Amino acid sequence: MSSTPDSAVRAYIAEHRSRFLDDLADWLRIPSVSADPGRAVDVHRSAEWLAAGLRETGFPVVEVWETPGAPAVFAEWPSGDPGAPTVLVYGHHDVQPAAREDGWHTEPFEPAVRDGKMYARGAADDKGQVLLHVLGVRAHLAATGRTAPAVNLKLLIEGEEESGSPHFPELVRSRAGRLACDSVIVSDTGMWSEDTPTVCTGMRGLTDCQIDLYGPDQDIHSGSFGGAVPNPATEAARLAAALHDDDRRVAVPGFYDGVVELTAEERALLAELPFDETAWLRTAHSHATLGESGHTTLERIWARPTAEVNGISGGYQGPGGKTIVPSRAQLKLSFRLVAGMDAEKVQQAVRAWVADQLPAGVRHAITFWGATRPCLTPLDHPALQSLVRAMGRAFGRKIRFTREGGSGPAADLQDVLGAPVLFLGISVPSDGWHAPNEKVGLDLLMKGAETAAYLWSDLAEHGRAVQGAPPG
Template sequence: MSSTPDSAVRTFISAHTPAFLDDLQEWLRIPSVSAAPERAPDVRASADWLVGKLTETGFPTAEVWETDGLPAVYAEWPSDDPGAPTVLVYGHHDVQPAAVEDGWHSDPFEPEIRDGRMYARGAADDKGQVYFHTLGLRAHLHATGRSAPAVNLKLLVEGEEESGSPNFAALVRRNADRLACDTVIVSDTGMWAKDTPTVCTGMRGLAECQVTLYGPAQDIHSGSFGGAVPNPATEAARLAAALHDDERRVAIPGFYDGVVELTGRERELFAQLPFDEEQWLATAHSRAALGEAGYSTLERIWARPTAEVNGIGGGYQGPGGKTIVPSSAFLKLSFRLVAGQDVDGVQKTVGDWVAGRLPAGIRHEITWTGATRPCLTPLDDPALQALTRAMGRAFGTDVRYTREGGSGPAADLQDVLGAPVLFLGISVPSDGWHAPNEKVELDLLTKGVETAAHLWGELASGTTGGAQ
């Protein structure tokens, strides 16, 4: 039996929620801050704790995976059903730094439950959203009478996500055979609002660079030489100004090659979301919205590629004036990429564009740092529809679709494993990720548990297995 009876699931979850919350609070007390070198032993303790709890849950395999940095956790539980699909759940067990003096109302590593919310660093991002899978799996097994999941279930819980995942891609490539799957479920995301459950269908990619321009061998007198030799600061400003055309489209030739355009159905669904642009502007601390012509604000931040000047500098920066032609200047640029764009191709396109716009006498260097690929799952993907059904059963209402304007390591999983990436998250914007007083809504956490309980049966009945 692949379908999970809803009432049996809810009864089981209700009976076991107190112990589940006790366990979660115990895990949250471990200050697994990956960015702080002195907390490396705590990150390892967090990994060891999770391995122990996954073993208690019933996973026959649960182990710490070493990296060149901080450890990840891997677990797997094969299904008894021949041909069952294989699903990999991704999350992370490291957290952002936190201290009471940052503005917390309580110790960030001593969880407190107040007014139906649990406050602690990692409550929402991401320990709470990783751990709800353990109770969800137990509810799935209890309600269906199964001894193993309806899918071949794997977990990969990273220990360096909050530090930029420097070793994650290598970890995935090194273990690609063991991680092979038909579908990836990322539980490190959120929903539109508490009364509007949503599933994210994609994330943008990211490419970052610094363009450094060199002119005279040293700063020189602007009266003696200005207007007669190339000025690196002027050329940096000209590059920045040339990034976009009058319609706010990126003006780099070839930049949009391969872009997967929004479908009419996706635009319609985005437009149905209860979006308050004035409120969004207040959150953005901005006085007006502005972007590529022909697209709404949500479409711009979710589904369109961008080019941003993150910083520009060069020449004299002190008080008063200094009449020079500076010897160097720089631009820091970032490019958010969407499905269909290739990071390597964009880097070459940008490099050619910069080189073609600079005058003789200006030497330049481009240094690329960040590189994250975009990912997108079509609305008609069977696994996405299975996730939508599972969440709809848990929330008792229609589930809508969003995308994520930011970037993350999910694309590494998609690229290496060749599997569609789905996003199951129950966090809401008010949860305060990376901020003081991070919290998770306990009723939504329970809905996450319930969704996970339904998901494995939905995936087993709605998709065909291939990976093992």
């Protein structure tokens, strides 16, 4: 069925596992927090580290692409075979903020291996899943005896994903020629579990914002003035509360316009997954489920748009009480989008809704940090079938389907490049993305590299069917 001998791939990966993990740990020591202006130097160091690693791997073209924000890394390794399909691997080298005092058992930027897992900020999201492609392409070459990959392999590893990828769409548009491809492989997601490997067929989009509310020009005495002037903390709370109706549906008018609803088949496939609510709640570190009525938990997190309060603040926060009407308050909100939704329309709807909710005497400012579009690949797409086969060989199990509740810039690639987006992710839900003690399973990382090694051969074989296929 494939030209890549499985045993040779596995042998190569086993032999190079230790060196690979050392390399990953080196990279994880660079605190490439894109949201923190004070870490800009580290984000650059991270890009240079990766570029050097890709050159050493053998990529003949490796470039650091500057943006007005953080730099991306681009690499290209032509196949040399006439008619070989072109694949673009997407990932990111920036990470979420992390501090020991948030609850980390070890330093977030000093990787520690315990029980077959590597703990560090970025271990799973996304440095581990980027670096598995370095090992994957080496195993692919070693096992096939090739000197170049069976596909024209391109990598685009951005540096602002954790900051909402503000410059990514422009980067992709301006470099669309260099990035042209037949399919996109996104390695920035996860799978169901170690025992239930899955392929993801879509991601939610995202747009998030900060709303600043201004009431009195200074904090004022709640006895002298309270109850007679607007309180921006109260208004922030009223906005956040009004985001959802009593069915926990998003109450911003127009929010659901255009939403592609789940088909009966999709609902049935989702229902097949061995979902254990108790275990899921443990993963969510949560004590109950709560969400849009009429939908299961998996539907809520994968296929339904949501609104979330990421942060709220205003007034006195120290010990004890302080009887003031605060001068200011702030909300940080994020909206997850599904196929059929337009981020700009959602932003407009939110702006109109906020302006409509606030009373006289409370000024406001809204800043949207950016937008990531949702994407969805049909279940019967040929490239998706290749990925399912490659993964099936690596994992030795039936591959099922999921979606991803999170958001990535994959949809920009889909839109600009006109290529379907596939998700090769080996992280599992307990890996703690954006949370303290983020980790990645070392065996899963190896299976991910193995999947990549098979995938380039499989796509090369079935590539003609893929070329030019429109996005789903």
